[in-house]
Every structure is written in structure tokens, then in C-alpha cells.
Amino acid sequence: MAKIIVVTSGKGGVGKTTSSAAISAGLAMRGFKTVVIDFDVGLRNLDMIMGCERRVVFDFINVIQGDAKLKQALIKDRRLENLFILPTSQTRDKDALTRDGVEKILNELREEFDYIICDSPAGIERGAHLAMYYADEAIVVTNPEVSSVRDSDRVLGLLNSKTYLAEKGGDNTVRSHLLLTRYDTQRVARGEMMTVEDVLEILAIPLLGIIPESSTVLRASNVGMPVVLDEKSGAGKAYEDAVSRLMGDQIEMRLDSGERPGFFQRLLGRTA
Amino acid sequence: MSVKPFQIRGRFFTAVALRPEGDADQAFYDALDVQLRHTPNFFANAPFVIDLEQTDSLTEARDLVRLIEEMRHRKLSVFGVQNGTATQTATAVKAGLISLPSGRDVPVDRVERSVRQAPEMPDEAPEAPQPASLLITEPVRSGQKIFADRGDLVVVSSVGAGAELIAVGNIHVYGHLRGRALAGVNGDTTARIFCQGLDAELLAIAGLYRTSEDLGPAIRKQRVQAFLMDDKLCVEPLK
Ligand SMILES: Nc1ncnc2c1ncn2[C@@H]1O[C@H](COP(=O)(O)OP(=O)(O)O)[C@@H](O)[C@H]1O
Ligand SMILES: [Mg+2]
Numbered sequence: 001m002a003k004i005i006v007v008t009s010g011k012g013g014v015g016k017t018t019s020s021a022a023i024s025a026g027l028a029m030r031g032f033k034t035v036v037i038d039f040d041v042g043l044r045n046l047d048m049i050m051g052c053e054r055r056v057v058f059d060f061i062n063v064i065q066g067d068a069k070l071k072q073a074l075i076k077d078r079r080l081e082n083l084f085i086l087p088t089s090q091t092r093d094k095d096a097l098t099r100d101g102v103e104k105i106l107n108e109l110r111e112e113f114d115y116i117i118c119d120s121p122a123g124i125e126r127g128a129h130l131a132m133y134y135a136d137e138a139i140v141v142t143n144p145e146v147s148s149v150r151d152s153d154r155v156l157g158l159l160n161s162k163t164y165l166a167e168k169g170g171d172n173t174v175r176s177h178l179l180l181t182r183y184d185t186q187r188v189a190r191g192e193m194m195t196v197e198d199v200l201e202i203l204a205i206p207l208l209g210i211i212p213e214s215s216t217v218l219r220a221s222n223v224g225m226p227v228v229l230d231e232k233s234g235a236g237k238a239y240e241d242a243v244s245r246l247m248g249d250q251i252e253m254r255l256d257s258g259e260r261p262g263f264f265q266r267l268l269g270r271t272a
Numbered sequence: 273m274s275v276k277p278f279q280i281r282g283r284f285f286t287a288v289a290l291r292p293e294g295d296a297d298q299a300f301y302d303a304l305d306v307q308l309r310h311t312p313n314f315f316a317n318a319p320f321v322i323d324l325e326q327t328d329s330l331t332e333a334r335d336l337v338r339l340i341e342e343m344r345h346r347k348l349s350v351f352g353v354q355n356g357t358a359t360q361t362a363t364a365v366k367a368g369l370i371s372l373p374s375g376r377d378v379p380v381d382r383v384e385r386s387v388r389q390a391p392e393m394p395d396e397a398p399e400a401p402q403p404a405s406l407l408i409t410e411p412v413r414s415g416q417k418i419f420a421d422r423g424d425l426v427v428v429s430s431v432g433a434g435a436e437l438i439a440v441g442n443i444h445v446y447g448h449l450r451g452r453a454l455a456g457v458n459g460d461t462t463a464r465i466f467c468q469g470l471d472a473e474l475l476a477i478a479g480l481y482r483t484s485e486d487l488g489p490a491i492r493k494q495r496v497q498a499f500l501m502d503d504k505l506c507v508e509p510l511k
Contacts, residue, residue: 124415150414153432157413202450204411204430 002110005117005246006135008159010151012122014143015181018217018227020119021049022236023139025226026243028083032114035074037105038088039131040121041097047087050077051224061089064101070108079229084113094127102130124158134164138176139208139246144183144194149202152178156203177208179242184213185255209242210253211235289354291323296330296339308346320348321372322364324356331359337367405441412437412451425455433473442466448493452476455498465498466510480505 007020017040024036037060038046047053052075058068063086070086077083086105089096109116120131132138138159142152159174160166166173180199187193200207216233220226227236228243241251292300320343322330330336343350352372353364361371404423412418412427414434425439430447437443437453441463445453448469456463456478463477470491474483475498482505495510 150433153414154434156411157416157432157435160410160413161416201448202430202432 002113002116003137004106004135005115005137005139006120006132007117007139007141008120008128008132008155009141009148010122010124010155011148014141014148015211016141017045017049017119018221019139019141019179019181020046020117021226022228022239023243024115024117025080025083026228026240027115028080029228030243031082033082033112034115034117035084035086035109035113036117036119037086038119039127040119041088041092041094041127042090043121044088044090046119047085048224049221050085050226052077052085056087059087059089061092061096063105064096064098070105094125097127097130099130099133103134106134124154129162132159132163135174138174139179140176140205141179141181142199142203143181144188144199146194149194149199152203156205176205177246178203178205179208179211181211182213183210183255207253208245209238210255211238212255287319287321289321289323291326292330293326294329296335301342318349320350321352321354322350323354324360331363333363333366336363340367340369461500468495469493470496475505475507477505
């Protein structure tokens with residue numbers, strides 16, 4: 001049975017879509033049948049980053065409203081055998097998303113896929129809520145700065161209270177992981193950005209990875225390629241490590257400078 | 273000294289208010305059934321009041337009697353009305369309900385807790401007092417609000433910026449306090465706030481407050497207690 005993972009943050013522009021694309025590609029490269037869904041209705045982005053924007057015919061909303069079959073809307077990635085994209089609508093708004101519609105589609109996808117990655121819109125309104133509602137796990141994407149950390153804290157509160165698993169009230173809760181992105185060691189060293197330890201101290205969830213600020217990310221998205229496919233990219237490598245940790249592998253954290261941050265490694269050894 | 277064959281005690285319960293908006297017609301009952309299907313057993317055995325604030329109908333005895341019967345048929349134990357007009361209230365009293373003052377709204381999840389507990393309360397130990405303090409073991413996240421409405425609030429974790437702790441009694445935080453903490457909100461000037469790392473946005477006791485701006489850097493990140501002395505909110509390191 002598939003695992004549903006929401007990629008969420010509260011704040012916009014922190015790297016949710018970039019991370020959704022990279023992580024789903026990373027999972028597909030490992031042989032898992034993976035689908036990534038764009039929940040950001042009205043701001044179609046994911047298909048661009050995945051390089052399939054010219055192949056979109058039907059979208060998520062068409063399927064919810066019964067205008068298309070799920071099979072018609074799913075786009076198969078040209079590079080990776082196991083990767084599929086469910087794009088969103090550019091013309092509709094978030095009200096077109098319904099909980100029943102989302103549930104129905106996720107149930108159908110669960111039958112066929114190993115991983116379902118939900119790329120959440122920013123904010124904490126309907127779209128973001130529905131993106132996280134049925135999640136088994138969450139990847140909370142955070143930049144090392146105060147407002148992003150604050151928003152992530154808020155989102156963690158919602159994951160603990162406003163999701164299906166939370167409302168059901170059993171032993172299962174949404175497992176949340178922190179993905180620290182756009183991490184710029186130089187700016188951190190100059191005190192312009194928060195350190196990993198600072199962020200971890202506030203959010204207190206296991207660290208899935210640290211993605212360095214890197215020009216390869218923008219380059220990759222301009223050519224519509226998930227950055228993990230760029231073998232030379234430090235960010236791509238960091239996403240690969242994050243995927244391994246998601247699978248439960250113990251991999252040492254490293255920053256792009258090659259320096260090993262031993263302290264927080266010990267501070268929050270992954271419990272996975 | 274004489275022994276009475278009974279005792280009289282005041283007792284608080286949480287009731288659920290059903291607030292019809294308009295006529296109690298078929299659409300109303302359909303919507304009610306949909307709600308109850310979504311939350312089966314949620315309201316079973318819960319004490320119910322009908323809040324008439326949003327409706328002008330239900331003045332006729334038969335409409336009201338039907339509403340009561342339909343509710344009881346759905347295992348909703350209705351016992352009173354509130355916020356009705358004089359006519360509505362008179363009709364309700366005739367139909368065997370009691371007229372209640374307005375009361376205070378609380379989130380329905382809190383109602384759920386007390387409602388769920390209600391049927392389990394053992395009859396033979398009616399005096400067993402409920403613990404008045406509230407214990408929170410998870411981090412309190414930004415945007416969350418925790419209210420200890422009868423006593424102390426104890427948080428064995430950190431409290432994020434933008435989170436809010438409110439207690440009638442004391443507040444204890446065994447982690448970093450980065451949000452707001454309001455103790456003694458019913459006016460208890462002896463209430464105190466304790467924390468292991470002070471980085472609060474606001475501390476308040478019995479309405480007297482200080483914000484992070486005037487808490488000063490000296491006590492930042494320290495283990496402190498806050499208390500009132502001579503109508504002033506004092507914050508001192510814990511030794
Ligand atoms: N590690 C990174 N290094 C440099 N730029 C990045 C990185 N991650 C994301 N970006 C850039 O940040 C912008 C926002 O990213 P995006 O993934 O669309 O964020 P979101 O989906 O959270 O709004 C994009 O221009 C993207 O290329
Ligand atoms: Mg996005």
C-alpha cells in the first residue's frame with residue numbers, strides 16, 4: 001500500500017516544489033513507483049519543474065470533477081520509468097478542491113503506487129490543508145530564517161491536529177521530517193541566517209537533510225529536470241541523501257563545504 | 273448535629289448547543305443526519321440545549337415538540353433552551369424544557385472530551401475531583417492556544433513563538449518559552465509563571481503584562497519565574 005507524503009512549509013518560495021520534484025525523482029530512481037501531485041491550484045508549477053508542461057491535457061481538478069479519468073491526467077515522466085506527475089489546473093481556484101474528491105483520487109492512486117508525494121501550496125488555507133489531510137508522513141521544508149521557521153512550527157501544529165490521522169486519534173500520527181533548504185553556509189557563518197542547531201532546537205523534529213543554496217537548482221528547473229538527475233550538483237546529491245534517510249538509511253549529514261557538523265548529528269540522531 | 277438524607281451540590285457540566293438557523297424543516301433534519309453520520313456516537317448521551325438565537329420560528333408548540341422528539345429519537349438528550357424570545361421560551365417550558373442563561377462557547381473538541389468522559393463516570397464515586405491542572409507533553413506550536421480553564425498549565429516541552437498559553441492558575445514550562453503566557457487570567461494575583469528558558473513574546477499575570485521588548489536581555493534564555501509584587505510584574509532568575 002502506498003505511502004502518502006506531503007511536502008509542506010507554510011511559507012512560499014522556500015523550495016517545496018523543487019523538493020517534491022527531486023524527492024519523487026529520487027524515489028523513482030530507486031525503483032519505487034511514484035506519483036507527484038501538484039496541489040497548488042491556480043499556480044501550475046510542478047509540471048514546469050518536471051519538464052512536462054507541454055504535455056498537460058487534463059489535470060487534477062478535471063479528475064475531481066469527473067471530466068477526465070485519472071489515467072488520462074497522469075503524465076509519465078520521459079526519463080524515469082517509475083515516475084508520474086498529476087498536474088494541477090492553472091485556471092481554477094482552490095475551491096475546486098474538495099476533501100471527498102482528494103480522498104477518492106488518493107485511494108485510487110494508493111492501489112497502484114508505492115509513494116504519493118503531495119506538493120503543497122503555501123499558506124495554511126484550503127489547498128495546504130487538503131494537501132496534508134491524508135498524509136502518512138510530512139516533509140516540512142524550511143529555510144534557515146526566522147519567518148520560515150515560524151511558519152514551519154505553525155504547520156507542524158496543524159499536522160498534529162488537522163489531519164486525518166490526528167482526527168482519528170489512534171496511535172498513528174503524521175511522521176514529520178525537517179528538510180532544511182537553501183542553506184548558505186557563508187551567510188550562516190556571517191550570522192545572516194540561522195544555524196542548523198538553532199532551527200532544530202525550535203522545531204524539534206528529525207532532520208531529513210540539508211540542501212545547500214545552489215545555482216544548479218535554478219538551472220535544473222529552467223530545463224525542466226529534477227535536480228537529483230544532475231550528478232554534478234551538490235544540491236542534487238543532498239536530495240539523494242535525503243531520500244536515503246527517508247528510506248531509513250543512516251547517512252551522515254554533510255554541508256556543501258564538506259565540513260561535518262558533528263554536533264547536531266548527535267543532537268538529533270534520527271529515530272527512524 | 274443532624275444528618276440529612278441528601279446533599280446539595282453545585283455542579284458544572286459541558287453541554288452541546290444546537291443552534292438552528294431558520295425553520296426546523298426537512299432540510300434541517302437532513303443536515304442534522306449528515307452531521308451525525310460524520311460523527312457517529314460523538315454526541316450520544318451528551319446533554320443538549322437548543323440555542324434559539326438564530327431562528328424566529330419554533331414559536332409553535334408542535335414545531336418545538338417535534339424538534340425535541342426528533343432529537344431524542346437521534347439519541348440527543350435535549351434538556352433546555354436558551355436565547356429564545358419570550359414566546360419561544362414559554363413554549364419550550366411548556367414542552368418540558370428548562371430555560372438557561374447563554375453560557376460560553378468552547379471548541380467542540382473540548383466538548384467531545386468531556387462528553388466522552390461523561391458516561392464513564394462511575395456512579396458510586398461522585399465526589400472524586402477531576403484534576404484541575406492540564407498537562408501537555410508535546411511541543412506547543414505557533415498558532416496553537418492552550419487553555420487550562422480550572423488550574424495550572426504544565427508544558428513538558430517547548431512553546432513556539434506565536435503560541436499562547438493561558439491558565440487560571442500557574443504556568444510551568446519545562447522547555448523554552450517563546451510564545452505568550454498568561455497566568456491567573458481570572459484575576460489570581462498569586463499566580464506565577466515558571467520556565468526553563470525565557471524568550472517569551474509576552475508574560476501576563478492577572479492582567480498585568482510585559483512584552484519581550486521590556487523583558488530586557490539580562491534574563492533572556494534564563495530559567496526564571498514571574499510573579500506580581502506591589503502591582504508590578506517581576507521576573508527573576510530561578511536559583
Ligand atoms: N537549494 C536551492 N538553491 C537555490 N535556489 C533554490 C533552491 N531551492 C529552491 N530554489 C529556488 O527558489 C525558488 C522557489 O522554489 P520553489 O520550489 O518553487 O518553492 P515553493 O514551492 O516552496 O514556493 C525557485 O526559484 C527555486 O529555483
Ligand atoms: Mg510550489
